[in-house]
Every structure is written in C-alpha cells, then in structure tokens.
Amino acid sequence: KENTANPIVFENKYISAQFNPNDGSLISITNVTSGATLNIQQEYVWYQSSDGNYDSTQCSGAYIFRPNEDYAFKYNNITPIVTVAQGPISSSIRIFWSDIMVQTFRLYTESEHLEVEEIIGPIDISDNLGKEVVSRYTTDLSTDNTWYSDSNGMEMQKRITNYRPSWNYTVVQPTSGNYVPVNAITYIQDTSKNLQFTVLTDRSRSSASLRSGQLDVMMHRRTLMDDGRGVGQPMNESTQIITTSKLIFHDISEVAQSHYRPTALGLAHPLYPMFTSTQQSSSQWN
C-alpha cells in the first residue's frame, strides 16, 4: 500500500489503532467501548549528556541525569522500513530504522491494550556525545502539568511539573528535575474529558510530562563521564535492550483502574513456558 493516503488500521472489539502508512508512526488510538479517540504522536528523542559547563562541573551519569540543554534531538533521522502482518491472533506493524532501533506495535484479538516492543541499543557514541534516549508520547489530552507514576508497583504518586508537595522547589534543571521513577505504571489524565492514557512498563525506568498532554519514558542511557557520586565510571552501557510496554487508553474510573492493574502484573509475571519433544501425537500426549 505504498504512498496510500489511507492509514493502516488495527482493530479488535476493544480498541482501534491507526498508523501512518508511510512511516508506520502511531496516529490515534480509539477506545471502541466508549468511542473516545486519542490523537497521539510517538517519537524517539535524545538528550545530550552534560560533561559540565560554566554553571557547574556536574556531569550526567549513573546517579545524575543532567542534559546539556533542554532541547531534545530526534533520534531517528532516516526513513524506516515498515512491515505489516495481520492474522487471526494478532496484527503487527514493525518499524525498522536500523539494527539498533526497531519498534513493533502489536494488537492481539483479545487484548484491551496496544503492545509496543522496542529494540534499542547499543547507543552509538562514535560522535563522542553521551546520549539519553527517551520515548515521547504527545497526545491531545489536556493534563494540567500533572502525571502519575507508581511507587514500587503499588501506590500511584501524583506528579506536578516543577513542583514538590513537601518543600518550595526551585527549578534548576527544567528537564531532568521533572523525571521521576516508574516501576510499572505511568499515566496522564484529562479530567475535563474523563480520559486517561496509561503506559505499562516491563522494567523500572523514569517518566516525565514536560508539556500538557505529553508523557516521556526514558529508554536507555549511555554517558561518557562519571558523575562524581561514587561510581567512579561513566555509565557506558554497551548493551541492547529489548523491552515490551503496553499502551491503554480508557476513561478515568475505578473499573478502568481495575483492568490495568492485573495487566501490569501480567506483564511483570508472564506465562512461563517449558518445552520438551515427543513422537506421540498431540492427543496421545494430552
């Protein structure tokens, strides 16, 4: 369907997701049950790790996330190869930029969420720049500088941009000062529309909402300098990460909350497979 104007649509009885046919990017998610549609853009950006400046010699490292500036660069500047596969169990769209950056969205026939698998790394530092790579979701929700993230998979914490509930906060780092821990769940809410966009993660990372309707999730970091807090090494992670997250768009209600909580636990505790082989037929074996 090259150069078609029609979006690629994955749909089941719970949600519908639309993708740009030219670059495979996510356009919108519709909750089929309620009929509400979320316009959404997802992109990968990176912050340049600071190696100190005239304000401070503080470098970005394992303890300290300190970007060189508040501007985030686009991580993928090449046209990806997009592959679509649809069948009776799932529909998937795979966006391949390179061997070190691959994204796959999947919608299963019985799922209430859109799954996104991301292969990222090793981060290229051949240009002698440390990089902190972020997945950024930009939606049309009005979120009033507020977002939420979990505490150890349990109580959700309310987060407000440039604000701390227990002391008068002076903004020194407008970007990194707003990144907070996420262990399993982070979300933004539009209370005027009674809508919520939730991201479930399969590992601990961090999130921020720097602008209304936006949700950042830190993916991978590779810094060149030690941050001077005791590690004594730069955080030179040379590994590739394969991570799975789930995106849910739903109304703000206790019923909806009761759905994503088990999903988050399922993501953390997947069905565990064990294999053997046999010459018996399947009926004999069973």
Place this chain on the structure above:
Amino acid sequence: IQDIMVMRQAMGVAQHHDAVSGTEKQEVADDYAERLSIGNAASLETINTVIGKLLTSSSKSKNAATPNLSFCPLLNQSICPATNPLSEGSNVPVIFYNSLSWTRYEHVRVPIPVSNVSVSSTDGPIPSQVINYNSSYILEFYALVSPLGYSTYVISPVKGEENERPAEQVYETIVT
C-alpha cells in the same frame, strides 16, 4: 531446596541499593548478572525435575520415561533451540506455568524453526498464527492457564499436502 537457594542468594545480593538503581560499577553489574544466571540455571533444573515427576506420575503408563524439559532463554529473540525438534518432524509440547493467582487467557509467542505448524490443546486443535520476520518464524496463540497452575499445548509440524500455509492466515506488506 539447595538448588533453589542458589537463586535465592543471587536475588538477595541483587537487593543491594546499587543493584536496584544501577549505580554500581560495570564489573559489579557483570557479577550480579553472573550470579543471577547461575541461580536461573539451577532453578530451571529444579523445575525440570519437578514437572518431569508430575508428568510421569500422571501418565497412564507406569513405565513412561521422565520427559526432559528444556527452556528458552531467548524467547524475546528470534531463535529458540527448544523448538528445533519441529524441524526434524517431532512434536513439541509446551507447558505454561501461571505464577499469578487468577486464571489467565493470554497470547503467547514462541520462536519456531519452521513456518507450518498446528497447535493443539487437550480439547483439540486451536487457532494459531505464524509471523515471518527476516526468515525467522514466531508462533502466536492463546493459552488458558489456571491460577498457579499449568497448561500444556502441543506444537506439531504440518506435513504433506497441508504444507502450504493458508493464504488468509498471514500476509506481509512492505510499505516503504
């Protein structure tokens, strides 16, 4: 119990705050990984023994040999050695364990070496799908597993005239 203790000790070491937050030196991170890997291998061996005994005790034939179970540490990649017997014509039973306390009906993904397979549960054949990415195949189907329980599904290679995949089952389109 001694085999499980290996993993327990590795998990105990990994509760150190530097392990949790990633503020350890790289050589320490490598040590954490090695300890967890050793513990993982010991735990898998224990699971292998326990499930093998359970399968044998439920078998109608008292002389049935204990099935040797294997595991796939590369499930999120494209190759799973545990399913290689499919390419030699053998069936591959896969047993899923549900560690949560409620019944789950969830999709599962298994790398396989061949493109044409069928999947059966205790009730007979079930719908499945094979995705082909760069000459590797991923089998997808739904598994129903009871709380803290096990379910078995048998993956079988499809032979002979059935060897052609139904056209409606999967299609791929290179968009750009």
